[in-house]
Amino acid sequence: MNNNLVLQTDFGTSDGAVSAMYGVAISVNPAIRIFDLTHDIPQYHIWEGSYRLYQTVSYWPEGTVFVSVVDPGVGSERRSIVAKTALNQYIITPDNGTLTHIKNSIGIVEVRIIDESVNRLPHSGESYTFHGRDVYAYTGARLASNLIAFEEVGPEVPVESVIELPKAEARISNHILTGNIDILDIRFGNLWTNIDRVLFKDLSAGYGDSFEVTIENDTRQVYKNIMTYGRTFADIHLGEPLLYVNSLDKIGVAINQGSFAKAYHIETGASWKISIRKVPKIIYN
Known part of the structure; x- marks a missing residue:
C-alpha cells in the first residue's frame, strides 16, 4: 500500500459527515494521505458513483485504496466488500452495483467481505447508519496504512457474486x-x-x-x-x-x-x- 486513501460519497460537504471520515482515517494513521474524488454524487445515485470510479481509478498508482459510499441500503443485509482491481488498487464499498463499471472495464481479481468484528471503529457497534465512517473509512485507513493485509479484511467471496447494475452495450x-x-x-x-x-x-x-x-x-x-x-x-x-x-x-x-x-x-x-x-x-x- 502507498498510504493513499481516496474518498467518494453522496454526502456533500455542508455538514460534518466527510470530516468525520477524515478524522477516523487520521486517527488510524496521522501520516495517511487523504484525497477527495467527489462528495457531490447525487443522493442514492449508485450508477453515477460507479461511473465516477471508472473515470478515476485507473489514473491512480497501484496500492491506492478507494472508499466509495453511495449507500441507500445502509444497515440492511447488503454486503460490505473490498475489491482488488486488475490494476492492483482496492475499492471499499457496499455491494450494491457501485463496482459495475470497474468490473466491466478494468476488471476485479478478488473480493472480500469486511469482517466487522475486527474491521470496525471501536465503540461504534450500536450504530447502523454511518458505515462510511465506522466501517469503510476505518478499514480503508488500516488497509492503506499496511496495518492490515488484504487477506485480513475478511472472507473471500467469488468475483461473480458482486452485484452489477444493468449496463447496455453500444x-x-x-x-x-x-x-x-x-x-x-x-x-x-x-x-x-x-x-x-x-x-x-x-x-x-x-x-x-x-x-x-x-x-x-x-x-x-x-x-x-x-x-x-x-x-x-x-x-x-x-x-x-x-x-x-x-x-x-x-x-x-x-x-x-x-x-x-x-x-x-x-x-x-x-x-x-x-x-x-x-x-x-x-x-x-
Missing part, C-alpha cells in the same frame, strides 16, 4: 450507431455516451464529417440535428453542436461554450438513447 445496425447517455460532464453540460471511439470509427468517421444525431427518452424524441465530428471545440463556431472524443475515449456531445444538457433538458440513464448516422457533408457556397 452497437451498429444498418449503418446507425446506437448507445446510451451514460453520464454528464457536469460543469460544462456535455453528454458522455457509452460509445467507444473505435466503434464510432466503424462509421468511417473522420474529423469534419457530418452526422445526424437523435436523442430519445423512452419513446419521446428530444433532439435531432446534424452536427460535425471535431477534434476540439475550436473546430466549430461558438454555440454550435459537435461530436468529439472525451477523456475516457468515448463519444461526447457538446455545444461550444454552452451546456447541451441544459439547452435540451437531457438527463442520463438507461432510458436515454442516442443514435448516430453519417450523412453527406454539408458544404455552403
Whole structure:
C-alpha cells in the first residue's frame, strides 16, 4: 500500500459527515494521505458513483485504496466488500452495483467481505447508519496504512457474486450507431455516451464529417440535428453542436461554450438513447 486513501460519497460537504471520515482515517494513521474524488454524487445515485470510479481509478498508482459510499441500503443485509482491481488498487464499498463499471472495464481479481468484528471503529457497534465512517473509512485507513493485509479484511467471496447494475452495450445496425447517455460532464453540460471511439470509427468517421444525431427518452424524441465530428471545440463556431472524443475515449456531445444538457433538458440513464448516422457533408457556397 502507498498510504493513499481516496474518498467518494453522496454526502456533500455542508455538514460534518466527510470530516468525520477524515478524522477516523487520521486517527488510524496521522501520516495517511487523504484525497477527495467527489462528495457531490447525487443522493442514492449508485450508477453515477460507479461511473465516477471508472473515470478515476485507473489514473491512480497501484496500492491506492478507494472508499466509495453511495449507500441507500445502509444497515440492511447488503454486503460490505473490498475489491482488488486488475490494476492492483482496492475499492471499499457496499455491494450494491457501485463496482459495475470497474468490473466491466478494468476488471476485479478478488473480493472480500469486511469482517466487522475486527474491521470496525471501536465503540461504534450500536450504530447502523454511518458505515462510511465506522466501517469503510476505518478499514480503508488500516488497509492503506499496511496495518492490515488484504487477506485480513475478511472472507473471500467469488468475483461473480458482486452485484452489477444493468449496463447496455453500444452497437451498429444498418449503418446507425446506437448507445446510451451514460453520464454528464457536469460543469460544462456535455453528454458522455457509452460509445467507444473505435466503434464510432466503424462509421468511417473522420474529423469534419457530418452526422445526424437523435436523442430519445423512452419513446419521446428530444433532439435531432446534424452536427460535425471535431477534434476540439475550436473546430466549430461558438454555440454550435459537435461530436468529439472525451477523456475516457468515448463519444461526447457538446455545444461550444454552452451546456447541451441544459439547452435540451437531457438527463442520463438507461432510458436515454442516442443514435448516430453519417450523412453527406454539408458544404455552403
